[in-house]
Amino acid sequence: xxxxxxxxxxxxxxxxxxxxxxxxxxxxxxxxxxxxxxxxxxxxxxxxxxxxxxxxxxxxxxxxxxxxxxxxxxxxxxxxxxxxxxxxxxxxxxxxxxxxxxxxxxxxxxxxxxxxxxxxxxxxxxxxxxxxxxxxxxxxxxxxxxxxxxxxxxxxxxxxxxxxxxxxxxxxxxxxxxxxxxxxxxxxxxxxxxxxxxxxxxxxxxxxxxxxxxxxxxxxxxxxxxxxxxxxxxxxxxxxxxxxxxxxxxxxxxxxxxxxxxxxxxxxxxxxxxxxxxxxxxxxxxxxxxxxxxxxxxxxxxxxxxxxxxxxxxxxxxxxxxxxxxxxxxxxxxxxxxxxxxxxxxxxxxxxxxxxxxxxxxxxxxxxxxxxxxxxxxxxxxxxxxxxxxxxxxxxxxxxxxxxxxxxx
Numbered sequence: 001x002x003x004x005x006x007x008x009x010x011x012x013x014x015x016x017x018x019x020x021x022x023x024x025x026x027x028x029x030x031x032x033x034x035x036x037x038x039x040x041x042x043x044x045x046x047x048x049x050x051x052x053x054x055x056x057x058x059x060x061x062x063x064x065x066x067x068x069x070x071x072x073x074x075x076x077x078x079x080x081x082x083x084x085x086x087x088x089x090x091x092x093x094x095x096x097x098x099x100x101x102x103x104x105x106x107x108x109x110x111x112x113x114x115x116x117x118x119x120x121x122x123x124x125x126x127x128x129x130x131x132x133x134x135x136x137x138x139x140x141x142x143x144x145x146x147x148x149x150x151x152x153x154x155x156x157x158x159x160x161x162x163x164x165x166x167x168x169x170x171x172x173x174x175x176x177x178x179x180x181x182x183x184x185x186x187x188x189x190x191x192x193x194x195x196x197x198x199x200x201x202x203x204x205x206x207x208x209x210x211x212x213x214x215x216x217x218x219x220x221x222x223x224x225x226x227x228x229x230x231x232x233x234x235x236x237x238x239x240x241x242x243x244x245x246x247x248x249x250x251x252x253x254x255x256x257x258x259x260x261x262x263x264x265x266x267x268x269x270x271x272x273x274x275x276x277x278x279x280x281x282x283x284x285x286x287x288x289x290x291x292x293x294x295x296x297x298x299x300x301x302x303x304x305x306x307x308x309x310x311x312x313x314x315x316x317x318x319x320x321x322x323x324x325x326x327x328x329x330x331x332x333x334x335x336x337x338x339x340x341x342x343x344x345x346x347x348x349x350x351x352x353x354x355x356x357x358x359x360x361x362x363x364x365x366x367x368x369x370x371x372x373x374x375x376x377x378x379x380x381x382x383x384x385x386x387x388x389x390x391x392x393x394x395x396x397x398x399x400x401x402x403x404x405x406x407x408x409x
Contacts, residue, residue, distance in 0.1 A: 045074070056141070078096065139161045145337065215250075
């Protein structure tokens with residue numbers, strides 16, 4: 001049995017290697033059909049070493065970065081063939097495919113990259129850190145109170161752009177000997193300035209509820225996903241009323257570790273299809289699209305797991321419920337918003353209709369929400385976060401000029 005397993009593993013690895021090689025050839029052919037990047041064009045690069053499964057981390061930055069590119073041209077340096085393919089298909093930002101270190105060096109030789117932005121903590125980021133004479137800046141792919149947000153890996157970057165006071169306090173509690181005042185810049189949530197998009201339904205009298213669960217997690221401490229414990233019950237209850245419209249947006253990795261989690265996800269999708277077939281006016285939505293924004297703005301109430309989605313919605317300043325993890329081993333940091341949020345426990349999921357009405361009309365809940373919005377994101381006036389992002393970039397560009405002059409570059 002052990003030999004058979006080893007053979008199966010070897011065959012799988014060979015297939016992946018062949019698929020990767022074919023994908024690389026396809027990407028190079030696609031790029032060759034496009035005009036080449038003019039040398040010296042780009043000053044800002046986004047380094048993305050992940051494949052297509054983590055494209056959600058890039059896509060949320062498309063609009064803020066496209067706006068920034070009007071002042072400082074931005075390019076994405078893609079290391080993975082599947083990630084590069086997805087970036088090219090989206091066609092939101094220029095793409096440089098740099099699968100090897102030599103490719104990186106050629107690209108840097110041809111361009112004037114002064115700031116490198118990172119949206120995640122991929123271990124291959126370390127390969128980019130070797131190149132000095134530019135700022136390496138962590139911008140993350142969301143704001144949350146997950147343990148990911150306080151990793152010691154922050155120290156690997158020259159600077160980090162953080163959302164606000166909550167992030168600053170979170171890092172100060174966790175990172176030893178880290179100069180927060182010098183190495184972090186608060187920018188709020190620029191993505192919230194772009195919470196828009198075409199609705200896939202015509203608004204009516206129905207109460208719109210966004211349910212956006214995360215995946216199951218790869219260890220007990222990260223078991224935040226609620227699809228199995230809360231999701232089926234709450235979606236069924238909302239579908240049954242005839243007064244609610246459900247937008248279901250599960251994490252793209254749902255079910256990659258736990259097959260039963262994936263099966264529950266499929267049952268919810270099938271329930272939505274059945275409800276729409278029974279009532280064509282319902283227009284419930286299973287949302288697996290690349291764009292995130294209209295969902296957060298359109299929903300009267302959002303239900304989210306402990307994840308960046310909580311804080312994406314918080315930036316919109318509208319009512320939300322947070323699912324309480326059913327696994328007691330899941331780490332819950334209750335030092336911030338989660339200390340005063342509106343929890344939804346698994347046993348209360350069948351009563352979701354009552355919970356939705358409560359948070360919609362509770363003035364005390366609304367007041368608490370306003371307080372935490374300011375604590376996490378500062379000024380959320382439309383355009384304020386975008387202005388802070390641009391100011392942060394200008395600050396780093398000025399510092400680059402200063403250090404470059406000192407070095408006699």
